[in-house]
Amino acid sequence: MRVGTDKTPMTGTPVDVRIMTRAELALHGIRLDAPVKRPDGAGPSDDGHVLVDGANAALPTNPASPYAVRDGRVWLGEEDTGLAISPVRRPKFYDMTTVDGVRYEQLARLHGADVLATTVVQTCIRYGESERCRFCTIEESLRSGATVAAKTPAQLAEVAEAAVRLDGVRQMVMTTGTTAGPDRGARNLVRAVRAVLAAVPGLPIQVQCEPPGELRWIRELREAGATAIGIHVESLDEEVRRRWMPGKSTVALAEYEAAWDEAVRVFGHNRVSTYLLVGLGEDPDELIAGARSLIERGVYPFVVPFRPMRGTLAARDGIGAPSAELLRYVTKAVAERLRAAGMSGADQKAGCAACGACSVLRTAGG
Numbered sequence: 001m002r003v004g005t006d007k008t009p010m011t012g013t014p015v016d017v018r019i020m021t022r023a024e025l026a027l028h029g030i031r032l033d034a035p036v037k038r039p040d041g042a043g044p045s046d047d048g049h050v051l052v053d054g055a056n057a058a059l060p061t062n063p064a065s066p067y068a069v070r071d072g073r074v075w076l077g078e079e080d081t082g083l084a085i086s087p088v089r090r091p092k093f094y095d096m097t098t099v100d101g102v103r104y105e106q107l108a109r110l111h112g113a114d115v116l117a118t119t120v121v122q123t124c125i126r127y128g129e130s131e132r133c134r135f136c137t138i139e140e141s142l143r144s145g146a147t148v149a150a151k152t153p154a155q156l157a158e159v160a161e162a163a164v165r166l167d168g169v170r171q172m173v174m175t176t177g178t179t180a181g182p183d184r185g186a187r188n189l190v191r192a193v194r195a196v197l198a199a200v201p202g203l204p205i206q207v208q209c210e211p212p213g214e215l216r217w218i219r220e221l222r223e224a225g226a227t228a229i230g231i232h233v234e235s236l237d238e239e240v241r242r243r244w245m246p247g248k249s250t251v252a253l254a255e256y257e258a259a260w261d262e263a264v265r266v267f268g269h270n271r272v273s274t275y276l277l278v279g280l281g282e283d284p285d286e287l288i289a290g291a292r293s294l295i296e297r298g299v300y301p302f303v304v305p306f307r308p309m310r311g312t313l314a315a316r317d318g319i320g321a322p323s324a325e326l327l328r329y330v331t332k333a334v335a336e337r338l339r340a341a342g343m344s345g346a347d348q349k350a351g352c353a354a355c356g357a358c359s360v361l362r363t364a365g366g
């Protein structure tokens with residue numbers, strides 16, 4: 001559906017067309033050899049990192065995509081889409097090694113042009129085949145040798161200092177696989193945040209974890225100096241949660257709600273976010289209604305398309321990505337509500353919503 005009346009001031013391209021084109025790029029990818037890639041890891045993304053109209057974008061690099069790059073612009077066949085594109089250059093810190101022989105690239109990755117991302121603990125208690133989230137590959141990058149199982153606070157501090165100094169990194173994302181203790185991984189994040197901020201004072205850091213079994217960990221994370229927190233539910237639909245996240249769905253939605261509310265209290269309005277995945281089979285209008293309830297809580301719903309990444313159980317089972325039209329429909333509605341509430345991803349200061357690369361929300365004005 002390529003219709004729309006609002007025009008962007010810079011290009012004159014109708015906004016709906018831009019959202020749709022960006023949605024198609026997120027799903028079908030682009031014919032491009034991006035120097036910065038994220039082959040697998042935690043969560044739902046698998047991409048090359050580029051800038052689209054100056055904004056971070058994580059797009060699948062796909063030789064079969066109908067979208068190509070010519071003269072710094074995105075083309076669909078012979079049609080110039082009006083979107084400017086440039087690859088993110090390979091950062092200098094990737095070529096450095098710690099004194100104990102670990103490549104910095106194995107410890108943290110550049111996401112977009114200016115985000116340093118790490119998975120502090122690369123294993124997850126839920127990674128057994130019957131428990132694992134169907135879209136996740138957190139332990140695949142471990143098996144391939146692309147990363148190491150646990151990053152020490154000192155290692156992360158060393159990498160962050162270099163990435164800020166050499167490559168202009170402006171914010172950091174720390175996620176973790178779920179650990180067995182009642183903190184569910186938050187304890188390791190606290191130590192990592194403290195060490196990084198001692199090396200790079202003032203760096204905005206977002207931490208990501210399951211709702212800690214003990215809510216005091218949310219305050220500990222804030223007191224360690226984290227700027228924002230992501231507590232990612234992926235879906236608010238109980239049936240979808242059980243089907244896609246058999247292990248994680250054993251944490252009741254009520255626990256998520258309590259953790260979000262505590263996080264908003266401690267971190268502040270629009271410093272808390274959650275992922276909502278489009279394409280898990282949920283009714284789109286219910287998904288949008290759920291996003292609205294999150295916005296009312298002060299939680300930013302980071303709407304992201306499900307994509308069947310290599311190595312996931314979903315890809316093995318032949319489950320496909322959602323349509324671009326579905327992604328456009330949900331993204332546009334959620335972005336409208338975010339704007340009405342005065343919440344922008346950039347105001348999170350750190351984290352996925354501030355980066356925006358894995359979502360189409362930024363293009364839609366969220």
Ligand code: SF4
Nearest residue numbers: 111352355356357358
């Ligand atoms: S949105 Fe999050 S996962 Fe995606 S590139 Fe940005 S920081 Fe990385």
